[in-house]
Every structure is written in C-alpha cells, then in structure tokens.
Amino acid sequence: MPDRSPNRRHILKAVAALGALAPLPLWANPMPSVEEVAFDPDIPVLGNADGDVTVVEFTDYQCPYCKLSFLQLSEVMKEDTGIRLVLRDWPIFGEVSRNAALLTLAANSQGRYADAVQTLMTAREKLTFRSTANLLDEAGVDVERARGDLQARQDVLVGVLQRNEAQASALQLQGTPGFLIGKALYKRGMTSDDFRKAIARARA
Template sequence: MPKSTRRTFVTGGLIVAATGAGLMSMLRSPASAKALTVEDVLFDPVNPVLGNPEGDVTIVEFFDYQCPYCKTNHPPLTEVVKADGNIRLVMKDWPIFGAPSVRASQLVLGAASLGRYEDANTALMETEGRLDNRSIDRALGRAGFDVAALDKAYRGDREKWDALLSRNSEQASLIGLRGTPAFIVGEALYAGAMGASELRDAVATARG
C-alpha cells in the first residue's frame, strides 16, 4: 500500500469515517454489522504489546509479514517508539498474503508464548520479498529460534492465538481496511505507510 493519504477518526468510542458516515455504512451487509469500540482495537488483552506497555499513546499496526511496505516501514516505526519512550505499540497480525503469511504469524505468536515475541517479530520484519516456509524457518533460525519449538508453543496455545487472528481480521473488515499497512495512532486511523516524521506528528496530534 502506498504512502498514507486517507485518514479517518475514532469518536465517541466507536470508529467512524472522517466524512461523518458511521462505520456500519461501510459494511457490505447490514446483517454483519457489529459495534467496534476503541477498547476492542487498542487494548485486546491477548495481543502482544511492544514499546512501553503503560504508554500514554497507543500505535496499532495491521500488518502482514510478506507486505513490503510493512517491512520498509518497520525500522522508522520502532525507532520512533524507542526514542519517544511513552508509546504502546500493538502489532496486529493480519495475514492476507496467503499460507506463508499465516505460518509466519503462527510461529511468531508461538514465540510470544515463550516470551520472545519481539525477537521473532523483528527477525521476520527484517526479511526481504515474499516468503515461503523455508525462508521463514531460515530467518527464525538465524535469530536463534528452534522452529519446531515455536510450532509446538503455538499449537499449545492455538485456541487463544487463532481467536486473536480471527478478531484482527474481523476488525480490519469492520474498519474497512483494504490492505496493509494501516495504523491507528491514538484515535486516528491512517491507511498506508508512514515515515518517522508522519508518525511523530500523529503521536503529537494524539497527545494534543
């Protein structure tokens, strides 16, 4: 997805479009309509949290490990989070590029079960191009992981992690996302990649 050009806002606890149209009008079928709150998206208790868990601003990124824009965007994102020191970073796995993306998400969530989410996430975000099982295993192996142990850890918590992936996908659909990356900074939604300066400005806006 190209650089961010569209912005929507979260108001009154529910996500609505910048034009003022409610989220429900963005859904294909009224029967599938469901209220989606800020709390649902920013504070899912199962989703791993990076940065400062007690930060005063939350950045959420919907991402895929095969998305080139996500991977290019990751270094400035993590640099802004580290330099600021008061940002919660929530990486929402949204594996939309096929089976390798799903496997990558599952293995990194397995790493979360072992207390090493950030290391595994970083290892795959540093890869280039499209992934397959071999390249995923190789990248995680270089980072010091036993892939079989990650798979076992994921399967041990499979019900929890699969439910999280399902919620992430449902939220992306309800919000009306069309691809990755997409960011929520505070209570503003930005579709597309964001550079360091844009991220800092968005954080400042959220605080202001």
C-alpha cells in the same frame, strides 16, 4: 514429495482453520472500540507496555509497505519511549503469511516475540515456510517448540487472527498497512514524520 511431517500438518491445519472462514459482509462486523483494537490480552505488546500513546499496526510480514512503516516507527520509538506498539497480524498474502504470524505469536511463550517480529520485519528475502523457520531460528526461537505451542493453543492464536480480520473489515481497511494511533485511523503507509505528527495529535 510432499512434506507429511506431523508438525507441518499441524501448521497447515491451523492455517486451514483460518482460511476456511468466508469473509463476512461489512455490516456483519460491528465497529470495534479503540480499547478492543488497542488492548487485546492475547497479543503481546512491543515498546513501552505502559506508554501513554498506543500505535496499532494492521500488518502482514510479506507486505513491503508494512516493513517500511515498521522501520520508520522503530526510529521514532528510539527517541520516544512513551509509545506502546501493538501489531495486529492481518495475513492477506496467504498461507505463508498466516504461518509466519501464528509462529511469531507462538514464540511469545519463549520470550522471543519481539525478536521474531524484528527479524521478520527486516528480512529482505522472500518468505516461504522454510525460510520463515530459518529466520525465526536465527532470531533465537525454538521453532519446534513454537510449533508445539501453536498446536496446543491453536484456538487462541487462530482466534487472534480472526479478530484482526474482523476489525480490519469493520474499519474498512483496503489492505496493509493500516494504523490506529490514539483514536485516529490511518489507512496507508507512514513515514517517521507522519508518525511524529500523529503521535503528537494523539497526545494533544
């Protein structure tokens, strides 16, 4: 029997609002500036908010290469405290990914965004609507509150994903992950050594 609970309907409504948008042709998405990609007031910052190098990752919580790259970058961030990390959710794997992205963004109002990201990025199980809720709950997120926040701020949070998709298209990313480090674009997964070299080049 389908789940007709109000919260589930609100989530699906937000997902549908995003999914209903037809992809724009490349020429319709103007090339974003580095500042537009790296400094979005509606996206929480991880790492050092005042860091001297910004790493932007276009990511999907169901993308295994995104997760591997995130773990590699996390190792680098333990030794380099000057990194400012921005995750631009680009849920190319469908509704479950969009749901995870929206709920994680909504968890920021509880101060649990970083915990939610860490949990979903390190999860080995396949994501579903239910497993996403369970994982976020384990991360300390009040999922019902997050769903309420998503309902209240749907235009803002869905707008974040819309901007992310438009920027990924303008940058001609073929999929996730993609990285903007300083002013250089990398259209692939990266190792810890790759990150160290890219960050050094951004600082040079």
